[in-house]
């Protein structure tokens with residue numbers, strides 16, 4: 001969109017919400033045109049809200065990706081839901097993203113109640129339409145959703161292929177109030193590189209593991225050193241059980257090596273520089289229940305901000 005000096009400047013805050021696996025993080029990455037949030041086929045991938053900014057001429061939109069709405073008993077689940085609740089208030093627009101290949105079920109209906117009586121308008125995005133053979137099935141689905149919530153717009157999209165996203169961005173900008181640019185034009189995200197690095201390692205582990213292992217893995221950057229054009233990173237992979245540690249290390253360390261290579265290659269391509277990555281695996285039982293450890297994983301908390 002070309003900049004037009006006579007146009008009023010608009011800006012606003014937009015949260016991306018929905019059930020686990022709906023495609024929220026894929027959407028954020030596509031909208032900002034850069035990988036800021038990790039993506040995986042395992043539900044509950046996103047654990048902390050991630051903010052990323054799109055600047056288009058006179059418009060600036062600050063997007064917030066959030067954890068999938070779910071019910072879980074562990075402290076980590078409660079923290080994830082706190083991040084969702086924090087993303088509902090003082091917003092200019094809420095985007096509800098749902099998997100269009102699935103029927104609307106009771107869990108979805110329950111989750112949708114979070115949108116009730118909010119000040120901000122909401123758009124419904126029926127995602128993954130690239131996987132739909134018959135787009136006729138979108139109509140009853142839209143009706144089902146609008147019976148629950150009066151969405152201002154309903155759009156079929158594919159966060160993966162980009163289908164419908166130009167139209168979506170146009171509608172988002174049109175819904176933004178007059179306001180200043182909060183961030184410089186080239187500003188992308190508030191997430192530090194070290195957090196993205198830890199997340200990319202976690203993403204490779206999510207891809208490589210199954211059942212309960214993916215959900216009990218955390219990654220902490222222990223050391224980050226820049227020297228002679230090379231970034232040296234020591235990262236600790238934390239699991240809850242010895243058995244999980246064995247799985248991640250793999251036979252003669254093969255799995256850990258592969259995770260490290262894939263994570264390093266992607267970090268190098270995103271950060272645009274050479275990296276040396278060393279991974280260690282450690283067991284810490286019940287870390288998902290430890291407030292102290294969850295605080296350590298939360299960079300906003302560690303940076304002195306409020307808990308996300």
Ligand SMILES: Nc1nc2c(ncn2[C@@H]2O[C@H](COP(=O)(O)OP(=O)(O)OP(=O)(O)O)[C@@H](O)[C@H]2O)c(=O)[nH]1
Pocket residue numbers: 018019020021022023024025026027038039040041042043044045046047066067068069127128129130131157158159160161
């Ligand atoms: N075919 C298709 N797959 C998609 C699309 N959007 C997302 N996916 C896939 O759906 C899965 C989940 O995507 P994510 O972006 O991680 O979903 P999420 O809503 O952020 O999930 P949580 O962080 O767990 O709440 C991944 O395998 C994505 O590749 C889409 O438009 N089309």
Ligand SMILES: [Mg+2]
Pocket residue numbers: 024025026037038039045046066067068
């Ligand atoms: Mg996500």
